[in-house]
Amino acid sequence: MGILCDGENKIKCQRCDFSDIRALQIDHINGDGHLERKRNNGNNKKVYFSIAFRMNKEEAKKRYQVLCANCNQIKVYEDNQRGQIWKK
Numbered sequence: 001m002g003i004l005c006d007g008e009n010k011i012k013c014q015r016c017d018f019s020d021i022r023a024l025q026i027d028h029i030n031g032d033g034h035l036e037r038k039r040n041n042g043n044n045k046k047v048y049f050s051i052a053f054r055m056n057k058e059e060a061k062k063r064y065q066v067l068c069a070n071c072n073q074i075k076v077y078e079d080n081q082r083g084q085i086w087k088k
């Protein structure tokens with residue numbers, strides 16, 4: 001997760017700065033996490049592995065961000081409000 005955060009190697013939520021790693025999650029910025037899980041047969045570890053080892057930092061940051069569980073849930077709600085999720 002470290003490559004998704006700037007500065008001091010501190011991993012934290014990109015919305016609210018919450019930094020307890022137990023509640024941090026990788027968010028798919030474009031809301032396409034369900035597609036990616038499908039491609040990887042539901043294997044999230046594979047997804048995280050490819051972020052950590054196969055992508056360069058700039059590419060990863062375009063597609064993913066670190067959010068805490070609260071902010072991630074709020075974002076899902078907001079995306080639903082806009083009708084963007086599950087459409088693809």
Ligand SMILES: [Zn+2]
Nearest residue numbers: 013016068071
């Ligand atoms: Zn947060």
